[in-house]
Amino acid sequence: MDAYLKNIKEWALVAQAVRRFRTADPSVVVGPGDDAAVIRGPKELYGLLTVDMLVESVHFKKGEDLRRVGYKAVAVSVSDIAAMGGEPRFALVSAGLPRKDLARRAQALFAGLGQCARRYGVSVIGGDINRSDRLVIDVFMTGEVKKKNLVLRSGAKDGDTIFVSGPLGGSQRSGRHLFFVPRVKEARFLVKNFKVNAMMDLSDGLGMDLSRLCEASRLGAEIFEDDIPRNPGVKTMAAALGDGEDYELLFTLAPAQARRLSAYSAGRFHFYPIGRMTTAFKGVRICTRGGLLKKLPPPKFRHF
Ligand SMILES: Nc1ncnc2c1ncn2[C@@H]1O[C@H](COP(=O)(O)OP(=O)(O)O)[C@@H](O)[C@H]1O
Ligand SMILES: Cc1ncc(C[n+]2csc(CCOP(=O)(O)OP(=O)(O)O)c2C)c(N)n1
Ligand SMILES: [Mg+2]
Incomplete structure (x- = not known):
């Protein structure tokens, strides 16, 4: 298990449950996870x-x-x-x-x-x-x-561009965690018009959720600090990555698909490219303006 996730009791418990409830039932295409x-x-x-x-x-x-x-x-x-x-x-x-x-x-x-x-x-x-x-x-x-149209978290490929569907952070302080708009229209648009390699929604925050997407896809992710869109009043990168309950989509597209997305979605939706998937390392690293690769800050919310 990803070293970052391993320290978080919730993920150890979830991993345990996922293993225990794994099934050979032929009607189940994807079980827990x-x-x-x-x-x-x-x-x-x-x-x-x-x-x-x-x-x-x-x-x-x-x-x-x-x-x-x-x-x-x-x-x-x-x-x-x-x-x-x-x-x-x-x-x-x-x-x-x-x-x-x-x-x-x-x-x-x-x-x-x-x-x-x-x-x-x-x-x-x-x-x-x-x-x-x-x-x-x-x-x-x-x-x-x-x-x-089925998109799993495990389908990301080396070199994929990573996107989020909206700005992050501050969901609890702003009350947005109670009245967010689930991104049904955006997801429908994406799967209809693009080959989406991997997708998930952001409930635990980009830091944890991208770590989970990386683990599922057996890849690493490099994200660019300055490209991560933040909600008004979200002052730090740690808040954008860790506040959680954004309920935006996190997804990856091959570079050619990614180039087509910005032109094609203009005027209807805004999707933010924030980085790329890589085989160079496992887990998530943050790239600063100076080109420095930083590790993720510790998560802000934990169940246990
Ligand atoms: N108690 C459990 N028993 C079986 N599967 C579980 C349990 N808790 C979580 N899972 C599975 O682990 C995965 C991750 O859970 P969770 O973090 O709650 O997902 P999400 O962020 O998508 O809501 C899901 O596929 C979920 O079905
Ligand atoms: C009173 C209160 N405390 C804390 C939070 C923040 N919070 C609660 S759960 C959570 C993480 C996501 O929830 P979870 O149940 O783990 O969602 P899942 O991953 O299962 O979809 C966060 C950031 C909140 N919204 N309200
Ligand atoms: Mg859940």
Whole structure:
């Protein structure tokens, strides 16, 4: 495992779970380890499956507007489906709610869930409700992808240009982590018009997530400090790389495809080239203006 990721308990646990749940089931094309699992569906489609849990005080503040929490709970899964090149379809929603003010809070939570689901064409077709001391909400979502449009994290090639779909950092301070726009349109545009070698969404921050893309693709990445787009008020590179919950797309294209992208997407979307994939080393290195190669700063957010 990548040395940078190995120090982070969450990734050791995830790697353990990924190993334990590896399956030989022929219907499973990709099991645990990517943004969503891939199963064999009808003819030209693969089914996509993903699950993400939000926990009070970990993913949102106690007392947060629960419409926003509901919106975010659906949006994070929509973002995962988009990052595979797919379209979201169905969701099952499990919620653990404290007794206090139950009816009003549940209503707000479900209003937010419903709003985001409608916006992205997701049908909520089931779920579960329990009492819990802390608010917890877990969304299981399915999607589908044309086989030829499927994009994994593991497909990056030596020399690929690395892109992000928007500026990074400050998601918590600005509140954006609660009302971000999952990049469904951008992902649809990319897979329809380009050969995208690898793609994922940015939930843990560019530093960690690009490390994971590198590990999955068995390559290194060199990124250019001055090319990393930052959100307003994001003062340091460490914040842009480590704040997390950007929910932008991170993807790679062969150089010829990359040159075509900037011309082709002008006026509709803005994609930022930030570096390139390499066989020269493993992991992520940051290139400064002076040409110095720096290692990643330690991550700012850790679950454990
Ligand atoms: N408890 C678990 N059991 C099985 N697989 C897991 C578990 N936790 C995480 N994974 C898998 O590991 C991969 C990385 O997880 P995570 O960091 O949550 O992904 P993401 O950032 O895309 O949401 C995913 O494919 C996920 O399905
Ligand atoms: C109260 C609060 N504390 C911290 C954060 C920041 N934060 C919470 S989870 C997270 C990382 C991504 O979440 P995770 O559940 O690991 O997403 P996944 O990788 O599973 O998609 C960050 C940066 C927040 N949004 N709210
Ligand atoms: Mg997850």
